[in-house]
Amino acid sequence: MDETFKTVRIRRELINVIEKYLKSKQSKKHSFTNISQFVEESVRAKLDQLKLSRFEHTNLHENIIRVLDSEIGSTGDYVELVLIDDKIHCRFCEENDCVHIKFVWSDPKLSRNLIAHDLKSPF
Numbered sequence: 001m002d003e004t005f006k007t008v009r010i011r012r013e014l015i016n017v018i019e020k021y022l023k024s025k026q027s028k029k030h031s032f033t034n035i036s037q038f039v040e041e042s043v044r045a046k047l048d049q050l051k052l053s054r055f056e057h058t059n060l061h062e063n064i065i066r067v068l069d070s071e072i073g074s075t076g077d078y079v080e081l082v083l084i085d086d087k088i089h090c091r092f093c094e095e096n097d098c099v100h101i102k103f104v105w106s107d108p109k110l111s112r113n114l115i116a117h118d119l120k121s122p123f
Ligand SMILES: [Zn+2]
Pocket: 079, 090, 091, 092, 093, 094, 098, 099, 100, 101
């Protein structure tokens, strides 16, 4: 048996919508040729979107920032970042330069808040 592909069941009404789209001029611009290609591209886009949300900022209280990291363990866990003087220290990584700190500075609302606390982005 060919293990390269696996069958997935999709509701007929959704297939009808995709088929209608594939017949449109709009779909030719995106070079979709068949349903499988369209579904694969759509699923890849969704997976990329989900990957971006690995981190979720939960709160900033006093000098502690809590970030939910969905890739710790099997269900994710909270990481605490501590503001010390003009730096941020990650208690999980035991570092001042890690993915959690990069996430914090990449979040527009949070980075504005940190700048208001007289911190400077190292990135
Ligand atoms: Zn970290």
